[in-house]
Amino acid sequence: MSDIQVADNRIYVKDEVTYGTDSVPTATDRVRTSDLDIVPYDGPRIEKAYDGDGGRDRNSINTGPFTSLTCKVDFAGSGTKDIEPTYAPLLRSCGVGVVETALTNTTITTGTGVITDSSSIYFVEDLAGELEKSALLGVRGTAGLDISRGAVPQWDFSLLGTYNQPSHIASTLAGAPAAQLKGIPVTNANTATVTLDGATVCLESLKFDNMGYTTDFVNGPNCLEVKSSPTQIKGTIVIKDEGYATKNFVALAESHGGVTEVALAVTHGTVTGNILSASVATIQITDIKRTSLNGIKGWTMTFGLTSNAPLVIVQT
Numbered sequence: 001m002s003d004i005q006v007a008d009n010r011i012y013v014k015d016e017v018t019y020g021t022d023s024v025p026t027a028t029d030r031v032r033t034s035d036l037d038i039v040p041y042d043g044p045r046i047e048k049a050y051d052g053d054g055g056r057d058r059n060s061i062n063t064g065p066f067t068s069l070t071c072k073v074d075f076a077g078s079g080t081k082d083i084e085p086t087y088a089p090l091l092r093s094c095g096v097g098v099v100e101t102a103l104t105n106t107t108i109t110t111g112t113g114v115i116t117d118s119s120s121i122y123f124v125e126d127l128a129g130e131l132e133k134s135a136l137l138g139v140r141g142t143a144g145l146d147i148s149r150g151a152v153p154q155w156d157f158s159l160l161g162t163y164n165q166p167s168h169i170a171s172t173l174a175g176a177p178a179a180q181l182k183g184i185p186v187t188n189a190n191t192a193t194v195t196l197d198g199a200t201v202c203l204e205s206l207k208f209d210n211m212g213y214t215t216d217f218v219n220g221p222n223c224l225e226v227k228s229s230p231t232q233i234k235g236t237i238v239i240k241d242e243g244y245a246t247k248n249f250v251a252l253a254e255s256h257g258g259v260t261e262v263a264l265a266v267t268h269g270t271v272t273g274n275i276l277s278a279s280v281a282t283i284q285i286t287d288i289k290r291t292s293l294n295g296i297k298g299w300t301m302t303f304g305l306t307s308n309a310p311l312v313i314v315q316t
Helices: 088-093 249-253
Strands: 009-015 034-042 045-049 058-062 066-074 096-101 105-110 119-127 130-148 154-162 167-169 193-196 203-208 213-220 223-230 234-240 262-268 276-293 296-305 311-315
Touching: 009 034, 009 088, 066 130, 088 096, 088 119, 088 130, 088 154, 119 154, 130 213, 130 223, 154 223, 234 276, 249 276, 249 296
Parallel strands: none
Antiparallel strands: 009 119, 034 066, 045 058, 066 154, 096 105, 105 311, 119 130, 130 154, 130 167, 130 203, 193 262, 203 234, 213 223, 234 296, 262 276, 276 296, 276 311
């Protein structure tokens, strides 16, 4: 038997109509990923010890098995402005809405309340046409976003789903991602706009730690579900300092006499169907520290989204 190459792993993702019921992803539901990893049999363990035998009669028991999966996906469009990218079901499973507007755009918006959408994911290991599959059902999770200079910006997904014993499958799941372009790096030419409080800034990195949720797998009588809890969207932005006379970012971080809320916007991409304009109407700079950017003075600022303002990303 040939060795199974790690590079031959891939996932297929499809929205569920009914929570936890397999939506049966097909070849057209393949999502292009990087750093894909899976723990097929995850969950909390307890150690049960029995009397006698010198304390050596013990068992380790998984009290709530689930499957966990992590991956990164390029922050890129579908190639057509009014068609959502193939990875949209992953976003919805993390509480991020995706809406197509015919002939106009596709809008990605962080949500409120709890996560109600879910997806089915097939994790497939391909061994020269022999396929082994782990099926994650009722998938929900968390997502982050990293837009850093000189790198391809990426979504960062951490997902949980119900455990199903991995199996060999005879059918073929081939095909390339149907509506998902590869990302392009953050550069002067590719990233046309970065503004903070209306000021154009030289961006080193922008990271959103989450999309407004934490998740937990609950396995109990009459309850088998990935539950979500709303939380504040937080992140970090690192920029070059332009001097206090141009923009006083320290003043934006002051909170002892009142909180200042400012807008943040980034536009990345150069061609139709792969231009993504991200914006937040109000964030609060919660902390600011000096930093060195290859010997040039910069600022590292942490922030949180405020006033229930969502992160809105428009694909055009």
